[in-house]
Amino acid sequence: MSDIATRLDVFKTYKLFVGGKFPRSESGRVYEVTTATSAAGAAGKGQWLANAPLGTRKDTRDAVLAARAAVKGWSGTTAYNRGQVLYRVAEMLQGRREQFAAEVAAAEGLGAKKSAALVEQAIDRWVWYAGWTDKVAQIAGAANPVAGPYFNLSVPEPTGVVGIVAPQTGYGHSFLGLVSVIAPAIATGNTVVVAAAEDAPLPALSLGEVLATSDVPGGVVNIISGRTADLAPTLASHQDVNALDLTGAIAADGAGAAAVLEAAAADTLKRVLRPAVDPSAQDWTTAPGVERLLSFLETKTVWHPMGQ
Amino acid sequence: MAKNKKTEAELPKSGPLFDYAPAPESPAAAGGIATSYGHFIGGEFVDSSGSEALKTVNPATEQVLAEFAQGTEEDVERAVKAARKAFGDWSALPGSERAKYLYRIARIIQERSRELAVLESIDNGKPIKETRDFDLPMVAAWFFYYAGWADKLDYAGFGPNPRPVGVAAQVIPWNFPLMMLAWKIAPALATGNTVVLKPAETTPLTALRFAEICRQAGLPEGVVNIITGDGRTGAALTAHPDVNKVAFTGSTNVGRSIARQLAGSRKKLSLELGGKAANIVFDDAPIDQAVEGIVNGIFFNQGHVCCAGSRLLVQESIQDELLEALKRRMATLRVGDPLDKNTDIGAINSAAQLARITELTAAGEAEGAERWAPACDLPSAGYWFRPTIFTGVSQAHRIAQEEIFGPVLSVLTFRTPDEAVAKANNTPFGLSAGVWTEKGSRILWMADKLKAGVVWANTFNKFDPTSPFGGYKESGYGREGGRHGLEAYLDV
Numbered sequence: 001m002s003d004i005a006t007r008l009d010v011f012k013t014y015k016l017f018v019g020g021k022f023p024r025s026e027s028g029r030v031y032e033v034t035t036a037t038s039a040a041g042a043a044g045k046g047q048w049l050a051n052a053p054l055g056t057r058k059d060t061r062d063a064v065l066a067a068r069a070a071v072k073g074w075s076g077t078t079a080y081n082r083g084q085v086l087y088r089v090a091e092m093l094q095g096r097r098e099q100f101a102a103e104v105a106a107a108e109g110l111g112a113k114k115s116a117a118l119v120e121q122a123i124d125r126w127v128w129y130a131g132w133t134d135k136v137a138q139i140a141g142a143a144n145p146v147a148g149p150y151f152n153l154s155v156p157e158p159t160g161v162v163g164i165v166a167p168q169t170g171y172g173h174s175f176l177g178l179v180s181v182i183a184p185a186i187a188t189g190n191t192v193v194v195a196a197a198e199d200a201p202l203p204a205l206s207l208g209e210v211l212a213t214s215d216v217p218g219g220v221v222n223i224i225s226g227r228t229a230d231l232a233p234t235l236a237s238h239q240d241v242n243a244l245d246l247t248g249a250i251a252a253d254g255a256g257a258a259a260v261l262e263a264a265a266a267d268t269l270k271r272v273l274r275p276a277v278d279p280s281a282q283d284w285t286t287a288p289g290v291e292r293l294l295s296f297l298e299t300k301t302v303w304h305p306m307g308q
Numbered sequence: 309m310a311k312n313k314k315t316e317a318e319l320p321k322s323g324p325l326f327d328y329a330p331a332p333e334s335p336a337a338a339g340g341i342a343t344s345y346g347h348f349i350g351g352e353f354v355d356s357s358g359s360e361a362l363k364t365v366n367p368a369t370e371q372v373l374a375e376f377a378q379g380t381e382e383d384v385e386r387a388v389k390a391a392r393k394a395f396g397d398w399s400a401l402p403g404s405e406r407a408k409y410l411y412r413i414a415r416i417i418q419e420r421s422r423e424l425a426v427l428e429s430i431d432n433g434k435p436i437k438e439t440r441d442f443d444l445p446m447v448a449a450w451f452f453y454y455a456g457w458a459d460k461l462d463y464a465g466f467g468p469n470p471r472p473v474g475v476a477a478q479v480i481p482w483n484f485p486l487m488m489l490a491w492k493i494a495p496a497l498a499t500g501n502t503v504v505l506k507p508a509e510t511t512p513l514t515a516l517r518f519a520e521i522c523r524q525a526g527l528p529e530g531v532v533n534i535i536t537g538d539g540r541t542g543a544a545l546t547a548h549p550d551v552n553k554v555a556f557t558g559s560t561n562v563g564r565s566i567a568r569q570l571a572g573s574r575k576k577l578s579l580e581l582g583g584k585a586a587n588i589v590f591d592d593a594p595i596d597q598a599v600e601g602i603v604n605g606i607f608f609n610q611g612h613v614c615c616a617g618s619r620l621l622v623q624e625s626i627q628d629e630l631l632e633a634l635k636r637r638m639a640t641l642r643v644g645d646p647l648d649k650n651t652d653i654g655a656i657n658s659a660a661q662l663a664r665i666t667e668l669t670a671a672g673e674a675e676g677a678e679r680w681a682p683a684c685d686l687p688s689a690g691y692w693f694r695p696t697i698f699t700g701v702s703q704a705h706r707i708a709q710e711e712i713f714g715p716v717l718s719v720l721t722f723r724t725p726d727e728a729v730a731k732a733n734n735t736p737f738g739l740s741a742g743v744w745t746e747k748g749s750r751i752l753w754m755a756d757k758l759k760a761g762v763v764w765a766n767t768f769n770k771f772d773p774t775s776p777f778g779g780y781k782e783s784g785y786g787r788e789g790g791r792h793g794l795e796a797y798l799d800v
Contacts, residue, residue: 302762
């Protein structure tokens with residue numbers, strides 16, 4: 001008997017997620033994604049998992065265009081509606097949790113139980129942020145008692161397009177970490193372009209498939225895989241990106257990378273969320289708090305005279 | 309255009325119906341101005357380690373008022389060290405005690421407000437009417453407001469027991485010297501930080517006078533330090549490694565360079581930068597009130613206001629009527645001696661600023677916009693610029709895109725609300741905007757669509773310590789004022 005299998009597995013071709021569609025990279029190139037080395041044993045080379053699209057600066061710029069086009073609709077939708085859309089993402093993920101658990105296990109070298117728990121937490125995190133959409137204005141807004149006959153309100157508004165360097169390290173980074181950076185940004189009405197974790201992009205690319213089948217409008221979330229060193233500077237310097245989340249920037253390409261990206265962001269005075277001092281020590285299972293929700297908001301204060 | 313010209317010919321040549329007798333305020337009320345000043349470090353006035361001195365002049369007369377020190381790196385070092393040394397005890401003080409210091413300062417400012425108003429007017433060139441009735445009341449209000457937060461920080465919404473950041477480096481502009489000082493120092497001290505503040509090189513006098521107030525209030529030494537100098541001193545201060553927070557108000561270009569300088573440093577940063585605000589007038593707006601709002605929006609403080617309404621967007625159907633009323637009103641503005649209580653428009657702050665205004669208005673003419681200013685006599689000495697409007701301005705003109713920071717209004721038109729929004733948002737800035745219409749639903753719709761940190765509806769240039777102020781886009785980040793203003797000085 002030969003050892004040829006009686007049934008050959010069907011591999012998945014992973015693609016980018018831009019503007020609600022699944023393009024291949026304009027580079028026409030891919031890079032190998034392997035299991036985390038810890039899963040292959042201390043000395044072992046990671047086992048081949050799939051070829052991920054090698055996204056380029058052009059892909060990133062296309063994604064920014066898509067994200068910009070989606071700002072008006074997404075920020076204009078009611079908070080109630082955005083909450084339901086985010087909750088819908090959790091619903092869709094629930095049905096595919098085994099797939100994600102397998103991808104997380106391979107990406108981070110974790111056992112089945114731990115990876116399943118991380119995916120469940122990621123689902124719960126969507127639910128948590130779904131509940132925030134129509135409450136954040138109540139904790140971040142204000143009615144201001146000015147000394148004069150004026151009606152004066154401060155309301156939070158989305159910043160616009162947020163460029164995100166997805167977490168590259170830390171416990172649970174490949175999926176729970178990814179969800180933890182995307183969900184708060186879009187909960188408040190921003191749209192995002194995400195540079196996926198370079199070594200572990202598959203859960204991110206699969207998330208695109210879930211978002212496409214949820215009610216998230218095309219362009220609200222855009223996910224690019226590739227070399228962070230190529231993608232992140234494009235996000236940092238892009239004129240039409242309003243804010244930059246550098247969470248994954250340090251681990252991606254050396255300690256100085258985040259500083260260089262922050263300096264590039266200064267040219268357009270982008271709002272920058274700096275990475276943790278030690279991102280590898282980050283545990284994405286801990287409660288997130290509201291910092292990320294508030295980081296990508298502006299405060300608008302409106303004055304109107306009062307009188308008879 | 310031809311029609312506008314005709315209208316102009318019908319306008320009175322010299323504005324006022326009545327002549328006013330001069331009502332001069334006494335310069336002596338400013339108190340004694342020393343011939344030279346050092347820095348205020350560690351609770352003492354000290355000499356600079358360097359020998360370079362700058363001069364501050366009265367922009368209305370070009371008379372030198374005083375010499376002051378160009379702060380050196382060594383001076384910065386000393387000031388930051390003093391602030392660091394004071395930080396431990398100051399941040400450990402119960403908030404209720406910090407509050408009392410701030411209340412004392414607020415009270416002393418009220419007691420000495422005439423002195424400070426006159427001194428500010430002399431050093432800055434702004435009319436006494438504004439320093440007396442706007443700047444000083446606002447300065448006191450800012451200290452009162454943040455004094456009350458000092459012992460309530462647990463309830464500010466940043467979690468229990470929020471911590472101060474540390475030593476704050478604060479660099480402020482020359483347009484509202486004392487008010488900007490208050491905006492920076494009051495929340496910093498309330499939250500338990502210590503500060504090193506650098507006033508602008510054309511207006512250091514009131515900050516140095518404020519140092520005396522700190523001494524009268526018995527503020528612990530080193531909690532507030534004032535160092536003087538130009539941009540070099542500011543750059544040395546913001547770059548100092550032992551500074552934990554940088555707050556800057558000024559031009560977008562300097563803000564950009566500070567952001568670049570601080571990249572990777574983990575210093576907390578807040579920026580209040582330039583603006584090119586649209587003041588949008590719809591055809592149903594009450595014309596007289598709108599004209600007052602336009603005048604207040606652009607000619608208040610000689611137009612030296614980052615949130616000035618420097619782009620008038622007027623609905624096409626009422627353009628002629630509005631411009632006629634505006635010109636008639638502008639002809640009544642009194643330009644001249646800042647210490648005269650009747651003066652509406654004082655002196656341009658410096659020769660350099662006058663040159664910039666002159667350059668940009670020349671560009672406006674060169675690019676084809678039509679210039680108009682009321683006839684009025686200007687003093688022979690000092691830096692002056694007539695209130696000026698440009699009509700026929702297109703969005704591509706420099707005077708519609710660049711911040712002029714002077715009494716110069718660019719007039720554009722629109723037909724529909726959508727067009728007004730698109731034109732208003734067509735700038736990299738996003739600090740403020742004005743909307744004039746009687747239609748409430750349209751106000752709310754416009755307020756929602758305008759990309760600006762402050763939207764004034766049927767009013768303009770209103771400020772209050774309880775009310776967050778700050779910009780979108782390249783107008784900077786962070787908010788000053790209100791509960792939001794605490795965040796910049798807390799470790800959250």
